[in-house]
Amino acid sequence: MKVRIVNLSSHSLPEYQTPASAGMDIRAFLNEPVVLKPLARALIPTGLFIELPAGFEAQIRPRSGLAAKHGITVLNTPGTVDADYRGEIKVILVNLSDESFTIENGERIAQMIISAHVQAQWEAVDQLSETERGAGGFGHTGKK
Numbered sequence: 001m002k003v004r005i006v007n008l009s010s011h012s013l014p015e016y017q018t019p020a021s022a023g024m025d026i027r028a029f030l031n032e033p034v035v036l037k038p039l040a041r042a043l044i045p046t047g048l049f050i051e052l053p054a055g056f057e058a059q060i061r062p063r064s065g066l067a068a069k070h071g072i073t074v075l076n077t078p079g080t081v082d083a084d085y086r087g088e089i090k091v092i093l094v095n096l097s098d099e100s101f102t103i104e105n106g107e108r109i110a111q112m113i114i115s116a117h118v119q120a121q122w123e124a125v126d127q128l129s130e131t132e133r134g135a136g137g138f139g140h141t142g143k144k
Contacts, residue, residue: 001053003114008088009047011106023061023111026089030105036095041075044091044109052083052114059113060091066109071097074110081112 009029029047060079066072075092091110
């Protein structure tokens, strides 16, 4: 699949790090570093603008290394970039650690996954079909 992209940053286009990767890394495009204090959040620009075909979305997800090592994650994960959005892709990062973290220009801050989706059409009914599970949820199957 080809996706049209405008890259106003000084960084390379998003890329997959391995042949079987689902997500491609996207980088911060900053004039100066951003310091994220504990529990603070910031909207980080990427300089990227994309044109997805209808029926597809770009999902913005955390990078596992930033999350595990520094407590940095994407606040609205997964963030959704709709096919009709033409603005700059920005990433809401949050610092869940107890130490400040500095985001540098060019740092890989998130992953972007291109995914197909469908739009549902609601059918109002008076009741739903029965299943073995029924309304059970939120741990109803126990711990083991």
